[in-house]
Amino acid sequence: MKIAVIGTGNVGSALGSSFSRAGHQVTFAARDAEKTRSVASGAGGRAATATEAAAGADVVVLAVPYAAIEAVAADIVPVIAGKVVVDATNPLKPDYSGLATAGGASGAERLAALLPGARVVKAFNTVFATNQANPSSQGTTLDALFATDDDAAATAVAELAGSIGFRPVRVGPLAAAQELEGLAWLNIRLQMLNNGAWNTAYVLVAPPETAVVRTPVAA
Numbered sequence: 001m002k003i004a005v006i007g008t009g010n011v012g013s014a015l016g017s018s019f020s021r022a023g024h025q026v027t028f029a030a031r032d033a034e035k036t037r038s039v040a041s042g043a044g045g046r047a048a049t050a051t052e053a054a055a056g057a058d059v060v061v062l063a064v065p066y067a068a069i070e071a072v073a074a075d076i077v078p079v080i081a082g083k084v085v086v087d088a089t090n091p092l093k094p095d096y097s098g099l100a101t102a103g104g105a106s107g108a109e110r111l112a113a114l115l116p117g118a119r120v121v122k123a124f125n126t127v128f129a130t131n132q133a134n135p136s137s138q139g140t141t142l143d144a145l146f147a148t149d150d151d152a153a154a155t156a157v158a159e160l161a162g163s164i165g166f167r168p169v170r171v172g173p174l175a176a177a178q179e180l181e182g183l184a185w186l187n188i189r190l191q192m193l194n195n196g197a198w199n200t201a202y203v204l205v206a207p208p209e210t211a212v213v214r215t216p217v218a219a
C-alpha cells in the first residue's frame with residue numbers, strides 16, 4: 001500500500017518504520033523538514049509535505065498531537081476525498097489530566113467532521129509506540145483495536161495492521177472511538193501513576209471471530 005504518515009515522533013517513526021519493513025511505500029510528513037528527511041531516510045521511506053504525502057497515498061496515518069488535528073486537516077482536506085484516514089491520536093488535555101473531549105464527540109469523530117469524504121478509522125491509539133514497533137509481548141500477539149463506519153476502510157486497516165504483526169479487531173463503528181480513546185487514557189494514567197515502563201498493552205481473550213478481521217497480507 002502507499003501510506004502517508006503525518007508525524008515523525010514516537011508514533012510516526014514506529015508505525016512508519018514497521019510499514020516500510022512490511023514492504024509498504026511510506027511517505028513521511030511533519031513541520032520540521034530536516035527531521036522528516038532524517039526519519040524517512042532511516043525508515044526507508046520518502047519525505048514530503050503533508051498535502052503531497054496525502055495526495056499520493058491510499059492510506060493516511062495521523063500521528064500528531066491532538067492539538068494539531070485542525071492544522072493537519074486543513075493541509076490534507078483538498079486531497080482527502082475517498083482516502084482511508086487512520087487516526088492514531090489521543091485527545092489528551094495538555095496537562096495529561098484526562099481527555100479534552102470528555103462529555104462530547106470523540107477526537108476521531110471531530111477529525112471526520114473536518115475531513116468530509118474521508119474514510120476515517122480510529123486505530124493504533126491504544127498501543128504504546130514501543131509496542132507499535134513490535135506488536136508482541138510476553139509471547140502474545142497484540143491487538144490492533146480499531147473502529148470505523150466504512151467496511152472498505154476496515155479491510156484496508158486490517159490488512160495494514162496484520163502486515164506489521166498485529167491481530168486486527170474491529171470493535172465497532174467510528175463512535176466506538178470514544179471508548180478506544182478512553183482505553184488509551186486508562187493505560188496512560190496507569191503508567192503515570194505507577195511510574196511504569198510504558199509497556200502495558202491490550203489483548204482481548206476470545207473476541208468474536210466475526211470481529212477479528214483476517215485478510216491476506218498485502219504490501
Ligand SMILES: NC(=O)c1ccc[n+]([C@@H]2O[C@H](COP(=O)([O-])OP(=O)(O)OC[C@H]3O[C@@H](n4cnc5c(N)ncnc54)[C@H](OP(=O)(O)O)[C@@H]3O)[C@@H](O)[C@H]2O)c1
Pocket residue numbers: 006007008009010011012029030031032033035050063064065066068071072088089090091092124125126127128129130
Ligand atoms: N507515544 C505513544 O506511545 C502514543 C501511542 C498511541 C497514540 N499516541 C498519540 O499519537 C500522537 C503522536 O504521539 P507521539 O508520541 O508520536 O508525539 P510526538 O513524539 O510529540 O510527535 C508528534 C509529531 O507531530 C508532528 N506535528 C505536530 N504538529 C504538526 C502539524 N501541524 N503538521 C504536521 N506535523 C505536526 C511533530 O513534528 P513537527 O514538530 O516537525 O511538526 C511530531 O513529528 C498523539 O496524539 C498521541 O496522543 C501516542
